[in-house]
Amino acid sequence: MSTMLNVTGLSHRYGSGENAHVAVNDLTFVVETGELACIVGPSGCGKSTLLRCISGLIEPTGGEVTLHGDRVTGVPEDLAVVFQDYSRSLFPWLTVRQNVEFPLRWKRNLSRAERRERAEEALSWVNLPGVGGKYPWQLSGGMQQRVSIARALARRPALLLMDEPFASVDAQTRFELEDLLRSVQVAHGSTILLVTHDIDESVYLGDRVLVLSKSPARIVADLPVDLPPERDQITTRESKNFVSLRGEVARLLHGGGDAPEQAPTGEPADTTEPSTLA
Amino acid sequence: MRPVVRNLVGLAAFLVLWEGVARLGLVRQEDLPPASVVLEQTFGLLGNESFLRDVIASVLAWAIALGLAIVIAVPSGLLLGSLPGLRVATRAVVEFLRPIPSVALIPLVILVVGGGPESKIALATYAAVWPILYNAIYAFDEIDPLLIDTARSCGVSRARILASVALPHAAPFVFTGIRMSAAIGLIVVVSVEFIAGAASGIGQFILEATSGAGRMDLVLAGTIVAGLLGYLINEGLERLGRRMFRWHTVSTAEAM
Ligand SMILES: Nc1ncnc2c1ncn2[C@@H]1O[C@H](COP(=O)(O)OP(=O)(O)OP(=O)(O)O)[C@@H](O)[C@H]1O
Ligand SMILES: [Mg+2]
Numbered sequence: 001m002s003t004m005l006n007v008t009g010l011s012h013r014y015g016s017g018e019n020a021h022v023a024v025n026d027l028t029f030v031v032e033t034g035e036l037a038c039i040v041g042p043s044g045c046g047k048s049t050l051l052r053c054i055s056g057l058i059e060p061t062g063g064e065v066t067l068h069g070d071r072v073t074g075v076p077e078d079l080a081v082v083f084q085d086y087s088r089s090l091f092p093w094l095t096v097r098q099n100v101e102f103p104l105r106w107k108r109n110l111s112r113a114e115r116r117e118r119a120e121e122a123l124s125w126v127n128l129p130g131v132g133g134k135y136p137w138q139l140s141g142g143m144q145q146r147v148s149i150a151r152a153l154a155r156r157p158a159l160l161l162m163d164e165p166f167a168s169v170d171a172q173t174r175f176e177l178e179d180l181l182r183s184v185q186v187a188h189g190s191t192i193l194l195v196t197h198d199i200d201e202s203v204y205l206g207d208r209v210l211v212l213s214k215s216p217a218r219i220v221a222d223l224p225v226d227l228p229p230e231r232d233q234i235t236t237r238e239s240k241n242f243v244s245l246r247g248e249v250a251r252l253l254h255g256g257g258d259a260p261e262q263a264p265t266g267e268p269a270d271t272t273e274p275s276t277l278a
Numbered sequence: 279m280r281p282v283v284r285n286l287v288g289l290a291a292f293l294v295l296w297e298g299v300a301r302l303g304l305v306r307q308e309d310l311p312p313a314s315v316v317l318e319q320t321f322g323l324l325g326n327e328s329f330l331r332d333v334i335a336s337v338l339a340w341a342i343a344l345g346l347a348i349v350i351a352v353p354s355g356l357l358l359g360s361l362p363g364l365r366v367a368t369r370a371v372v373e374f375l376r377p378i379p380s381v382a383l384i385p386l387v388i389l390v391v392g393g394g395p396e397s398k399i400a401l402a403t404y405a406a407v408w409p410i411l412y413n414a415i416y417a418f419d420e421i422d423p424l425l426i427d428t429a430r431s432c433g434v435s436r437a438r439i440l441a442s443v444a445l446p447h448a449a450p451f452v453f454t455g456i457r458m459s460a461a462i463g464l465i466v467v468v469s470v471e472f473i474a475g476a477a478s479g480i481g482q483f484i485l486e487a488t489s490g491a492g493r494m495d496l497v498l499a500g501t502i503v504a505g506l507l508g509y510l511i512n513e514g515l516e517r518l519g520r521r522m523f524r525w526h527t528v529s530t531a532e533a534m
Pocket of ligand 1: 014015021022023041042043044045046047048049050197215
């Protein structure tokens with residue numbers, strides 16, 4: 001297996017001087033090609049900041065990110081992001097198909113017909129055939145999030161980043177979307193890095209779970225998920241491996257804040273802050 | 279259909295009341311001719327070539343002014359909306375200029391650009407710039423950063439984000455401004471023709487009918503045509519907006 005993503009000593013500080021806030025502190029990890037890695041961390045610990053650094057949307061104040069060996073400076077060509085807030089990240093003036101085609105619009109080597117074909121194909125991967133002509137606001141929340149997943153897949157990214165993609169849908173839809181994501185990932189051998197604050201979700205979805213500490217985010221543990229590739233919402237969640245892994249992640253998350261703080265840069269370490277874990 | 283019927287009933291009742299007040303001699307007929315007389319004059323005017331030339335002159339001046347206002351206000355709104363520093367720096371000037379009534383600028387404009395149609399165009403442009411500018415500033419300032427991030431993460435360059443995200447997002451707001459400006463522009467064109475005089479135009483026609491002959495029926499007929507014009511322009515733009523920006527009305531209604 002080759003390495004898809006290599007994050008070395010990544011830090012990010014917002015602001016400077018008095019108001020500086022260290023959101024991410026010295027993170028190092030790799031994601032192998034074809035892997036679905038989950039990052040789980042308490043809310044506000046810097047997960048979105050981490051993904052924004054990896055996706056090139058912001059430039060980290062320290063450390064380095066490489067994607068299949070190339071250093072990330074701007075938004076890489078073969079990377080896609082799915083945001084939590086699907087209703088705000090779909091363009092309301094474009095139809096579903098135009099939304100999915102959006103990242104392909106600027107690829108000069110694709111003809112109009114090819115773009116359309118790719119969009120329809122991506123929509124069928126997420127079980128949304130035949131809604132291309134509708135507008136996003138005519139769809140339910142779960143369907144909207146599928147559209148943004150289709151849009152990301154249409155780009156055929158080497159790495160797909162997902163920032164709490166299922167946090168804003170109801171439980172039933174969430175189960176459906178989790179299974180959908182895993183089947184798409186298995187079918188296409190995609191490499192996915194998914195961020196969540198939900199312990200169960202990280203274990204259910206991941207081939208690997210990276211546990212983050214409270215703010216500023218540090219990696220507390222890197223656990224392989226010892227579950228069969230085919231997962232099932234009922235039996236997997238009942239299995240002994242799942243239950244013990246979930247317990248382990250929960251203990252790490254709760255204990256993470258008590259670990260000795262590294263030299264705090266800028267802001268005082270606040271260990272009394274109540275943890276807001278799901 | 280229901281509201282249309284109700285509107286027509288209201289209009290008919292108003293005309294009957296007007297006719298009654300005039301016929302019963304509650305006011306002198308020279309001051310307020312009966313509705314029937316005025317309407318007859320209106321229809322007569324619509325077939326009158328020299329009056330139609332006046333209408334065309336006003337509409338042309340209005341269209342040019344609105345076009346100029348759009349060309350000035352949209353790019354300025356984009357600049358001021360996306361550069362908060364520039365917006366703060368220019369706020370004092372904008373807040374000073376905006377409340378000045380266009381008619382107060384008539385002497386200045388006549389001095390500077392002369393008494394031709396340029397003066398009414400200049401004043402209508404001035405008045406029409408503000409609603410478009412305000413809506414454009416608001417729209418470009420309010421754009422959701424997540425939408426920009428989405429576009430950037432799709433590999434769109436910053437320059438192209440302007441065309442593919444900022445403009446479509448701002449379009450319905452700008453269009454609302456254009457609709458407001460269209461109404462204001464027409465009012466200013468006709469007012470300037472009336473107050474400052476002009477070679478031709480609806481305002482000039484009304485001015486002539488008042489001052490020379492004191493023909494109140496012609497004055498009111500000209501006023502009705504001006505009102506009708508304003509109504510048709512607004513109605514047309516509203517329909518156009520509803521068709522073009524259906525996504526906007528529906529998606530914002532659902533967000534509430
Ligand atoms: N643009 C910004 N400027 C300043 N501080 C920021 C900015 N964005 C985030 N932060 C701060 O950085 C910290 C981490 O934020 P981030 O959004 O990365 O956390 P998160 O783990 O994704 O949170 P959540 O679970 O709520 O999504 C927070 O304390 C937040 O207030
Ligand atoms: Mg977040």
